[in-house]
Amino acid sequence: TTTDETTLTPEVEWTNTDLYLIQDVVNVSNVVDGNAFIIGDEVTISGEIGGDLFVIANKLNIDGGYVYSNLFACANEITVNGVVYDLYAVCNNFNLESNGFVYRDMRLSASNVNLNGRVRRDAYINASDITFNTELGTLIYGNLTYSTPVERTLPEGIVTGTITYNE
Numbered sequence: 001t002t003t004d005e006t007t008l009t010p011e012v013e014w015t016n017t018d019l020y021l022i023q024d025v026v027n028v029s030n031v032v033d034g035n036a037f038i039i040g041d042e043v044t045i046s047g048e049i050g051g052d053l054f055v056i057a058n059k060l061n062i063d064g065g066y067v068y069s070n071l072f073a074c075a076n077e078i079t080v081n082g083v084v085y086d087l088y089a090v091c092n093n094f095n096l097e098s099n100g101f102v103y104r105d106m107r108l109s110a111s112n113v114n115l116n117g118r119v120r121r122d123a124y125i126n127a128s129d130i131t132f133n134t135e136l137g138t139l140i141y142g143n144l145t146y147s148t149p150v151e152r153t154l155p156e157g158i159v160t161g162t163i164t165y166n167e
Contacts, residue, residue, distance in 0.1 A: 014030060017033070020037045026043045027044045028044070028045050029046045029047045033051075034050060034051050039056045039057070042058060043055055043057040043059065045062050046063045048066045049069070053067045053071045053073075053084075054072045057074075059076065061081070062100070064081065070086045070087075072088045072089075074090050078094050078110075079097060080095070081099050081100050083101045086107075093110065094108055094113045095116070096114070098116045098117060098136070101117055101120070105122045106119050106125070109126040113127045115133060115140075118136075118138070120141050124145045127146070130148060137157055137158075140160065140161070142160065143159070143164070144159045147165070147166045
């Protein structure tokens with residue numbers, strides 16, 4: 001489905017096929033029962049994607065949205081404040097907000113990573129800088145394998161599994 005409009009309108013409540021969009025501003029607030037392929041300057045997902053989500057964008061926001069399968073993203077800035085099953089991303093800035101939840105694994109390469117949400121299984125992170133919100137308790141329920149310029153000392157309980165540092 002393609003459109004010349006900059007936003008999907010509320011009249012579109014259900015898409016029973018794959019979604020293809022190339023626009024400056026993309027807002028998906030409906031249910032997509034299939035995969036979504038999106039290219040845009042600013043992409044916001046507040047609805048549900050029943051399959052995989054493929055995004056190339058300047059800014060990607062998962063704002064209360066739910067991706068029932070994989071998120072493959074290449075963006076300048078990614079903010080996840082919703083649910084994603086598996087995350088594969090390359091970006092400059094990555095934020096997993098307090099309501100952000102990666103249901104399975106996260107594979108991420110970014111300059112700056114800010115983790116305030118949770119990863120249910122394993123996290124593989126390559127970053128220049130990683131910030132963990134230590135007040136929330138456990139953030140990664142599986143293993144953490146990470147690469148940064150300097151090895152970090154992580155507070156106990158942030159990661160349930162093993163922590164592996166690679167230079």
